[in-house]
Amino acid sequence: MEGNAGPMTYSLETGNILTTPIGYIESCFKTKNGTPRQPSVCSLSRACLRISKSVFNNPEHSLMGLEEFSHVWVLFVFHKNGRLSCKAKVQPPRLNGAKTGVFSTRSPHRPNAIGLTLARLEKVEGGTLYLSGIDMIQGTPVLDIKPYISEYDSPKAMVPCQNDSAGNEENNKATVSCRDEPNGQMQTVCHQFSNKTERETIACINELPHIPLEPQEREKVKDLNTVFNALSSFAIEDISTCDEDASSHLEDDLIPEPSSFGVTCLHETKDACKTDSFVPSWVKHSPVANLKVRFTPNSEMELRQFQAPGDSGAPSLRYFKSIEEAKCAISTVLSADPRSVYRRKQCQDRLFYFSLDTIHITCWFGDGFAEVLKVQSLDSCTESLK
Ligand SMILES: C[S@@+](CC[C@H](N)C(=O)[O-])C[C@H]1O[C@@H](n2cnc3c(N)ncnc32)[C@H](O)[C@@H]1O
Incomplete structure (x- = not known):
């Protein structure tokens, strides 16, 4: 989208773009007063969003397949901020008056006034989304909707593989994410696919035809089924390659250990699989x-x-x-x-x-x-x- 409006030149290349809302929120919250500060505060709060016909002639086409997701990210404009201005340091209510940098908060007063909310998708009907667990007020312009995919959007899905060097066949390792089905929590397992570490390879890889493995690699994996029978309750979700050299730690660390979610999972090394997220203490233990x-x-x-x-x-x-x-x-x-x-x-x-x-x-x-x-x-x- 390119064009001119006054002195500003809009260009996708520079990131100066003119946005067009895909629709406007119809919310159970009419004003900012009393609207929860995050969607998790009131899971019963509801809203709907009709995709605008000015964006897509057939809005329902744009929502095809979305009903298969339980949650969506909603990107929106804080249109009732009064003006487009913000301070570098703000006072989040949870800090009860203390200041911190705007980017370490979810303050509505931020450059570009863009909000991000994870909402439950109750249903999709035609070109309309029905949402719950929201913190947006009536009339909020929505810029985009994306499905929430825990396998991508959770730090638990991130494998810290440094020194990525695609194409280095010798040292290639496969990175496999396993999910514990009952509670949906992600755990991550790293394994090496080179000759000397083949026994560390995940056996259940054979059940994953979509994983980009060479036939000889797949062959090696077959023998490992017995070793990894314990993993049968996991669904392997994803695989990628990396060359982090942590193979020397594998022998000891490939012992199944209970994770923080009571799930048994294989870790290459505790250090290599640091997938827990953390936040400053004021988020969890507010003085308020x-x-x-x-x-x-x-x-x-x-x-x-x-x-x-x-x-x-x-x-x-x-x-x-x-x-x-x-x-x-x-x-x-x-x-x-x-x-x-x-x-x-x-x-x-x-x-x-x-x-x-x-x-x-x-x-x-x-x-x-x-x-x-x-x-x-x-x-x-x-x-x-x-
Ligand atoms: C702290 S923000 C967080 C929003 C979003 N979850 C985020 O992190 O970007 C939520 C607050 O923004 C305010 N708000 C909601 N919709 C708004 C809008 N359209 N314009 C201005 N303020 C809004 C409400 O007061 C609500 O309590």
Whole structure:
């Protein structure tokens, strides 16, 4: 896509491109206030995305095959940031006021204002995707959708093979990823295919016609079946070649050892198969504690007046399938303390408003808890504000 707009020259080569949203999110979250900071906070949150006919004449064609994936990455624009500007250091709410570099956070205020969310794909109907576990507000422009593939997208799938030298037949090793079927966790195994290390080769490779092995290599592998019978519960997912010289460690380290997931797996060396990811401690142990959430008897009663979708009578829910789901979603949103650091510190006694689906919620925060005071229909609230 190339073109001119003012002084800026758009060019794919330079990365200055003009984006066109593939569609706009219809979300149970209408405003930023109260929208979870990450999709994992509220798995019940729902949205749908209709692929725009201005992008593809037949949007349903672009979604062909996607229903075979459980999750999708959603790349979107933080269109309600106010302006396209950001600071190099930001204050993520989880750090409760402390600063860190913008690129070490998931702050919406970043160069290009691009967001990335991993959402569950509930279903695909025609040119529409139905998503859950989202953190995007109504009207969010979506730039792209990609299937989530744990075998590619997880650090567990990454084999640290240094000094890649494709074509060096002598030293070529195959890198095989095995998956433990029951829990879907990935473990990785490295094996050498040169003569002196053939016994370390994975036996179950024979079951993988798609693996790019020379016939003589495949032949060698056959004899190893017995050695690797223990691996029969694994599905080999992928194979690539590399030339890292770690063969000397293989003898001792090819003993099956229990992994952190209770899965037995072969490791070439512990060092060569470092596939665990890590994050700074503030991500897991935020100084901001989760809150207890409670409803006043009155707000409970108000919530019960909402109807599940399809039921007659108003007010009715659109995204949540039951009052219980709605209550659970409200609780998870509040438990994660959706207030900004400023509000948390400077306006502790102020009422907090947010909306979820067709519900407008009024609550307040005390020491370690959030209390829902009022539950109204979003429509009636908007009407009274007019
Ligand atoms: C911290 S960001 C994380 C988004 C995404 N998971 C990521 O990591 O890029 C999520 C917050 O962005 C805000 N937000 C969601 N959609 C937005 C939009 N379209 N424009 C501006 N802010 C948005 C909401 O306040 C939400 O709590």
